[in-house]
Amino acid sequence: MNLRRGQPPVVEFWYEFASTYSYLSAMRIETLASTLGVTVAWRPFLLGPIFKKLGWNTSPFNLQPAKGRYMWHDMERQCERYGLPFSLPDPFPQPSLLAARIAHAGRSQSWIGAFSRAVFIAEFGQGLDISDEGLMADLLLEAGAPAKRALRDANSTETKIGLRAAVAEAEQHGVFGAPSFVIPGGELYWGDDRLEQALETAVRAC
């Protein structure tokens, strides 16, 4: 599908702004990908509709307290390992719809990586509320994006429909959590722990 001989392999990075481990991958993926000669396709989506089908109305880390406690400790540990700031967002999960719409509308723009990282840092590094439109405007400008236009595009009917279709596309790839990576040929990798393996396999497959 996105396998073209002689072209750098494209790895789809499916991420959810409310997802803790998506933060780790968002901060790491472009550095690792550029070292390996891989192109990243940023694919923001929403886990809410996928979780809802399982009867869950919140994050599994809230539904399973022991797993949640472990995850927060593991996140601290992994952030320290990767030299990333970390603070516990309140509430968790954060309402990520606005950020997801902005990123979906801007997913092919040059600022998508910088904007996505800025959102994750605001949320998990600074404990800010990512549903705040003013904050989003600031982060867009910081990322070199035309903030007003990006926000207008985010709120368009096309974007609302398109983001919903992206969730369905993720499900067709077999995505059930975030982050997930789809390599040329369609193979799926789940979790920040599989980031390196996904990229390396994408390179070997080309």
Place this chain on the structure above:
Amino acid sequence: MNLRRGQPPVVEFWYEFASTYSYLSAMRIETLASTLGVTVAWRPFLLGPIFKKLGWNTSPFNLQPAKGRYMWHDMERQCERYGLPFSLPDPFPQPSLLAARIAHAGRSQSWIGAFSRAVFIAEFGQGLDISDEGLMADLLLEAGAPAKRALRDANSTETKIGLRAAVAEAEQHGVFGAPSFVIPGGELYWGDDRLEQALETAVRAC
């Protein structure tokens, strides 16, 4: 607790015989640990009672079909990566109570590693039924264990009570899935993907 200066660090390996990723860690842990100078404490336990408290009557891989499909594919991939045989057990999860009781009763014996690996290979490499007492006797003998005595010990009241207490001990460590690793000082690591990190941290902490 198990942190003794000058002694090799002891890492507790909490595993469930029905758990796919426990298979990967069981096959890998002693080689990795001996390279790093770590002693492994084999701690078989049962996930069933922990899952039951969450209202689950089977593996989360059965309750979430998309996650289950991914897991089987990921297991194939990881087994290929590690050079391990793999076949889908039927039914999944396998009834692991007998194997867990044998391993709990024999957890301090010299044959515990060889026996545990033999059970996992029979289950995930050969598709055999690990609730079969005859198979268990064969695997015990293969591992150099006194099979008759091991089976008698496995069915003793002390073992039944002791295994139940082991599940409670796992929960007190914060264990919610398998494999899990507890390093000196009590820090918890979950999942085969954290095996190396757990062992390396245990070494650095000493």
